[in-house]
Each structure stands twice: as structure tokens, then as C-alpha cells.
Amino acid sequence: MRLRSKLAVRCAKLTSTLIRKLNRGSGVTLPGYVARLIDPKILSVMSGMIREKTIVTMGTNGKTTTNSILYHALKAEGKTVIINRTGANMLNGIISAFVLATDKKGCLHADYACIEVDEIASVRVLPELKPDCALLTNISRDQLDRFGEVDITYNKIKTAVLSVPKTKLIINCDDILSYTLTRECKNSSVTYGISEQIFDDISRSEIRESIFCRSCGKKLSYDFFHYGQLGIYHCPNCGFERPAPNYTAARITFHDEVYSFDMDGIHIDSGARSPYNVYNTLSAYAALRTLGAPMDNFKSTIESFDYGNNRESIFTINGARVQLHLAKNPIGFQQKISLVLKDPKPKDVIIQINDTYQDGEDISWLWDVDFQYLANANAATITTNGTRRHDMGLRLKYEDISCGSTTDIQATVEKLTADGTKNLYVIVNYSGLYRTNHMLAALQNSAKGGSPS
């Protein structure tokens, strides 16, 4: 290794130690920054040390879960794998993941790298990383205050992919935007998709991206939609159509709150509680197969996989069942509303909406979610919280759904778990997730879960 790279790794590690000693957060981005300052080529150097393959995961929804499935599946085969931590998916965070995984001499000993990449960061990350394969989950409306327009997100990813012509693409062909991307890039690609209708229509958003043909501009015709713009499409004008996917999940059934499905002749009884996790599993499977990774333990890994990774957790507080859910964009939120509607029991709902930079400063997207369905959700109370609680309140008011608001979410949780329906849903957007999760865990422990009701 070059002296310069060694120095970069040293300094990054020192920075990381210092941050942790000073208790200034988890230190996942600054070490990467320091390393890049000293050696601008550090990421290329690091990724060159990966013994087998590098996989990147991009897309609007499902990045973290999919990347985590890849990581666990490879670990189960006895591989050493590097992964970047949740949220640390910009250039510096990714560099940190690599440099902090090195040994004392600054050398990496890893078979695989599973890296989640932010769409904007992808333009700089991909040419450095030169991944063997790039998995794209889907492209839809998210954080428009950062990305501007969905087309801008699309163009960023396209630029990134064009810079690595040898990288194999793993593409969701039910998403017209993702599929168009493969047609506009020369990379070889493998597609995955779901051909049966599994997403229920008890609550569906009308907002769809790009229902117009990207080749000729005419309106596309859909056999049906999964969610968002995902579905089985064709253009009546020019014949552009959703292809038959290389990998597909079939016989998808929902039983006892979890999904079972068949993939490539393997039957999987998963712990997935949301249909989009079937997509995430399928995409990971397609990527691993494409890379020729060993998959002897794939079935057992998936069946014991925790899809929650803190984005979906269940607690028992004061004897009440409390579910925490992350919903950070219209499509995600709509899925959560469907989930709430599937539960016929009386319930209390808390919705927390913040508008920090991480959340997206623009909360207009709340109006792209079909909240009117909550009127029939058997909700005894709905309480809004967070910096934009009044905007959330207005969203409900304009559906004639009454709600209260609180600035003290903990007190509300305590009150509702003690005197409420004993069935509480807490839905938060990004910046509130960690703290709320922590708070609920603490409440659960302090009360030892209370007596079972």
C-alpha cells in the first residue's frame, strides 16, 4: 500500500478514537473526510483490497434493509463482509466504513463489501468504488427539497452508472424509471419483479411518478399497480413494456402477520410484515445469484432475518402493545396506513413529523399521502407531535379527522399505554426514529413491560 494511503488510514482512525473519547457522537463521517483529505484516492485503494466482490445498493426505498439482507446472507456463508452503517451512505461515511475496518497495518481483510449509497453521493462514490454489481431498489418521490425533482435523482443515478460500464445492474423491472435506466446505459443487467398482485388496495395513493412512456411521451397503460408507479406497464403507442423478469417471487401469501413466498424453487417463510420486504429479499437474492456467491444458508438466514432493523419495532409498555414505524416519504407512509388498517382492533395513533435536513425540510409530501383512510381505522385517538405537528394536524383536519397534538411524546405514550386502547401505533419520520426508539425501549424496561393484559 502507498505511504500516503497508510497515513490517511492512520489519521482517520485517530480521528475516530478522538471523537469517541470526547463523546461527540458515533463518528461515522469525519474519519472519512480526514482520510480523503490526505489521500483523495483512498476509496479506490480500499475497495481494491476487497478479495471477492463489492455490491452497492441504491434507490429511494428499501436500501438499508436490502443491504442488510446481503450482509447477513454473506456472513452466513462464513464470509468477512464490510458494511456501512445505517444512514452513513454519503462519500465520507462510506470511506469511514472501509478505513475503520482495517487492521493495525492499515490492511483490509474482507471478502465482500456491501455498501448502501445515497443517490446524490452515487456520482462520486461509484467511479471510486467500481462495484461488481449495483442493485437499484426503485426510484420515487423522496426528499424533493434535496433532490429537486425525481428526474434529477434519476439523472444522478444514471451519471453514476454510466461511469462504471463494467458494473452489473440488478434492476426492479416493475419500476419503469429503473428499467428505463438500464435501457439508457450499456451495462449488463439482471431484472427482478413481481408478476402477481400482492399489494392490497385498501389504501392506495394516487400519486404516481412517470406514468408516461420515457421513449415516446404517451400515457402508459397498466395492468395493475403494486404501489407508487411500480406495476405491470406497457405503452400502447410504441410497444415499450415491462419485460419478463429474470428473478421473480411467486405464490406470495400473507398469514399470521408475515409473508411467505417462493423464489427460484426455494420456499421462504419470512418474518416480513410488509409486502415491500418481499421485493427487498428478491432483489438481494438476484444480486447474490448474479455474483455467483455461495447461498447454501440463504433460506435459513432469511427466515430468521429481522426486517425491523429499528424501523419497525414492537414494545410492551404498561401491558400495552406499542409499535414504532418509520415513514419518511409518501409511498412509505401509505404502506404504514395500510398496515394500520389491516389491524381491526381499536387503537391509538401518534404521528411525529419533523422537518430537519435529514427528514427533508419540505413537508408538502404529507399531502401526497391518502390519510382519509384513517377515518375508518378504528382509531380512538390520533395525536400529532414533532416540529411540524400543526401541518400534520391540518392534513387530518382537511379530511375531517379530529386529532390532538403534544410536545411531550413520552408523556403521551405513558398516558395512552395506561388508559388507552392498549394498542398504540407510533409513526415517525427520520430524525425522530432513534430517539423515539430509545425512549420506548426505556419505558419498556422501566416498567418491565408491565403485566400482560
Add this chain to the structure above:
Amino acid sequence: MKLTIGHLYPDLLNLYGDRGNIQCFRKRLEWRGIEAEVIPFLSGDKIDFSKLDIILLGGGSDREQELVCQYMKEIKHDFKSYVEDNGVVLAVCGGYQLLGKYYKTDKKMIEGLEILDIYTEWEPERLIRNIILNSPLFKTPIVGFENHGGRTYIGSHTPLGKVFFGLGNTGKSGYEGVVYKNVIATYLHGPLLPKNPQVCDYLLERALKRKYGEDIKLKALPDKLEHKANSYIVDRYSDKKYVLKETIKRYT
């Protein structure tokens, strides 16, 4: 009484919750016992402007605006007559740009409806942030969110308001939007009306007066929550320390 609201091209222009504006029109009429009918006109549909009392022209991406442009040509004449006849229009974001002569993007020239004597030119840096206006039409400030690559030059037109916080038409002029006859055109996108019920009621009253005569007066509604949401943003950006903090964050 009844108002008919035409939502133009929601299949192409539906960026960031324009639905919020439709919903606000509808509910604030219904809550007052006035009937509201919303007609979505998809691209290619025939539009009979004489049946409409309010038109909403929403936002779309640059690519979608290009597609909408071809349908615009067919309605250009009727739309202009509607506006000159004091028809009520709310045009937001892309819809605002389309009311002008043209929108010159980085790659293309999009022809507008030529209803307003304004034009828009694209610049690479997008203007994205919360925005607050003081408008001579209203006592309460107008709050919202802007996100546009185009800079709109409004010539001798009357702006909707003066920018208190945010960037506005060009990022430099200090003004935002246009008011012309019963048209309000603005970059404040998506759910502009729910947080600014004064703007919604202004448009509704104009439409009712046009249809049923000048004596119409709207009943006041309990708008406590609307005011809380509005003043939260106004208070936040009236706090100099907060503004400084946000500015520092933006540039680091």
C-alpha cells in the same frame, strides 16, 4: 350555491401535494354549506371554461412541463378569455411559469400560455427553502416552501408579496409571485392554501362574487390550527438566531 373547480392536468402537473390546495378549496366550501365540484382534466381532455369557477394549475417537473406544453396550445385562447373575464386561477410553481411567455430550461424552450407578460429562465442552482411573504392583500403573512430552478421575471406585473424570508421570483428581486385580475401565481408549492386560509378564502370569495354577485360574503371559520401552523413558520424565521443557525448549516 356551488363552485366548480377545474384541476388542470393532474396526471402531469402533480408535484408535491397540489392536492392539498384542491382539498382546501373543497373543504372550506363544504364547511360553509356551499357545494364544491372538482373536475380533474387529464392531458388531452376537452375543457369547457364557461363551466369553471376556479382553475388550479399545479407544478410539474421540467420534463412533464414539456409534455403539457403540447396540450396547452389547444386551450391557450379559451384560457386567456377566462382570465380576462375575471376567472379565478391559482397557478403554482410550474403552473406559474406556464402562464408566462416562455420557460427557457437548460436544454429546451417551453412555450407558455402568454396570459401574463412574464418569462422564466433556468439557472443551475435551485432555489429551495421555506419562504414567508408579506402581501398587501392580506394581514397575515403567506408561508410556504419554494423549490424551483427557474427565475421568473415579472416585468411590470404586481407581485403577490414582498419576501420576508426566502428567495422568491428570481432569488434577487425581493418579490414573489404575481397577482393579475383574479389570478394568483406563485412559487409557493403544494399545500399553499391549508396554511394560508386567507389566500384560499380570497380566491373563493372572488369566484363566488363573479358567479353570484358582489354581495356575497364568506362566513368566518374556526382557523386556530391553520394559524398555529402559519405562525410556527413566521416565528421561526423571525428569530434571528435561528436564521443564522440555518444559514450556517446550509453552507457547511
